[in-house]
Amino acid sequence: MIMNKKYYILVMLMILLCGVGQNSIAQKGDGKMAITVTSSAFKEGGMIPAKYTCDGKNISPPLKWEQAPKDTKSFALIGDDPDAPIGVWVHWVMWNIPVEVNELAEGIPAVKELQNGSKQGLNDSMRNGYDGPCPPSGTHRYYFKVYALDTMLDLPANSKKKDLLNAMKNHIIAEGSLMGKYQRK
Numbered sequence: 001m002i003m004n005k006k007y008y009i010l011v012m013l014m015i016l017l018c019g020v021g022q023n024s025i026a027q028k029g030d031g032k033m034a035i036t037v038t039s040s041a042f043k044e045g046g047m048i049p050a051k052y053t054c055d056g057k058n059i060s061p062p063l064k065w066e067q068a069p070k071d072t073k074s075f076a077l078i079g080d081d082p083d084a085p086i087g088v089w090v091h092w093v094m095w096n097i098p099v100e101v102n103e104l105a106e107g108i109p110a111v112k113e114l115q116n117g118s119k120q121g122l123n124d125s126m127r128n129g130y131d132g133p134c135p136p137s138g139t140h141r142y143y144f145k146v147y148a149l150d151t152m153l154d155l156p157a158n159s160k161k162k163d164l165l166n167a168m169k170n171h172i173i174a175e176g177s178l179m180g181k182y183q184r185k
Contacts (some may be wrong), residue, residue, distance in 0.1 A: 014069075020156050024046055026163055028048060032088050032147065033046050033067065033068065033069055033148075033162070033173065034174065034175070034176055035065050035066065035067050035068055035146055035147075035148060035174045035175055035176030036065060036066045036067050037063060037064070037065045037144060037145075037146050037176040037177055037178040038063075038064050038065075038066075038178060039062055039063050039064070039144075039178055039180070040062050040064075041059050041061040041062055041063070041106065042180045044179060044180075045087075045179055045180070045181065046179050046181070047180065047183075048061065048133060048141040048142060048180040048181065049061075050181045050182075050185075051183075052106070052132050052133070053132040053133040053134060053182055054133065054134030055134070055184060055185065056132075056133055057107075058131070058132040059074070059107040059108075059130070059131075059132070060092065060104065060106060060107060060108045060129075060130035061106055061144075061180075062105055062106040063077070063103060063104045063144055063146070063178065064102060064103035064104075065102055065103070065146045065172070065176060065177075066102065068099075068102070068148040068174055069148055069173050069174050071150055071173065072099050072148040072149065072150070072174070073099055073150055073151050073152055074095070074097060074098065074099055074149050074151065074152045075094050075095075075099070075101065075147065075148055075149065075155070076094065076095040076096075076097065076145055076146070076147040076149060076153070076164060076168060077092060077093070077094040077095075077097065077104075077105065077144065077145065077146050077147070077162065078092065078094075078135045078143075078144075078145045078147075078161055078165075079091040079092030079093075079094055079142065079144045079145070080092075080134070080142070080145075081133065081141065081142050081143075082141060082143070082163065083135070083138070083139075083140040083141055084140070085136060085149055086109050089124050090123050090160070090161045091123050091124070091130065091131050091132065091133070091142065092120070092123055092129070092130045092131070092144075093120065093121035093122065093123060093132050093159070093160065093164055094108075094118055094119065094120050094121070094138065095118070095121070095149075095153050095155060095159075095164055095167075095168075096117055096118055096152050096153055097114050097116075097117055097118045098117060098118070100162070100165055101116065101118075102169070108120075108129065108130060109129065110127060110128060110129025110130060110131075111128060111129060112127075112128045112157035113157060119155065119157050119158060119159075120181035121155070121157060121158065121159040121160055121161070121163070121164060122156070122158055122159065122160050123154065128157060128158075133182040134184070135182060135183065135184060137184075138183060139181050139182070139183040140181065140182060140183070141180075141181055142179065142180050142182060143177050143178070143179050144177060144178045144179075144180070145175065145177040146175065146176050146177070147168060147169065147172050147174070147175045148172070148173050148174035148175065149168060149171045149172060149173065150173050151171050153167045153168070153171075154167075155167050
């Protein structure tokens with residue numbers, strides 16, 4: 001028994017001395033890196049301005065992301081509200097965002113396909129493109145999740161979040177999110 005403990009401690013020390021610490025184990029464990037997602041319209045955990053909601057112009061907020069891996073081939077985006085009374089409400093689904101794009105300007109047109117080839121699927125209002133926060137009561141959280149993918153996706157424009165998630169399986173190499181809040185006045 002004592003030999004086993006000594007052996008275990010020796011092995012752990014060797015692993016640490018060889019440079020295989022917790023960070024490299026975690027990075028190799030799921031293979032995903034972190035992307036930093038920001039917006040000039042609101043900060044992480046901050047209030048989303050009414051301009052980007054059903055109480056305003058209902059246009060998409062500006063988003064920017066950094067630290068995507070070099071082997072990224074495209075990006076995807078999912079915007080949703082986990083606090084909706086009927087479960088998660090999807091506000092935005094977008095994929096095949098070109099690898100050279102690292103930000104979306106405010107007011108992305110609500111169309112199936114953008115000029116740069118990005119596609120927008122159906123949100124839970126059954127419309128292509130962005131549909132802003134419109135909580136029936138209380139303060140809700142809205143997550144804007146960006147995924148770096150090792151491929152382009154072959155999905156029709158009427159695809160939904162579940163279709164996108166299925167297509168992204170085994171292709172996500174990095175991800176990040178930005179959370180904003182909104183409460184109707």
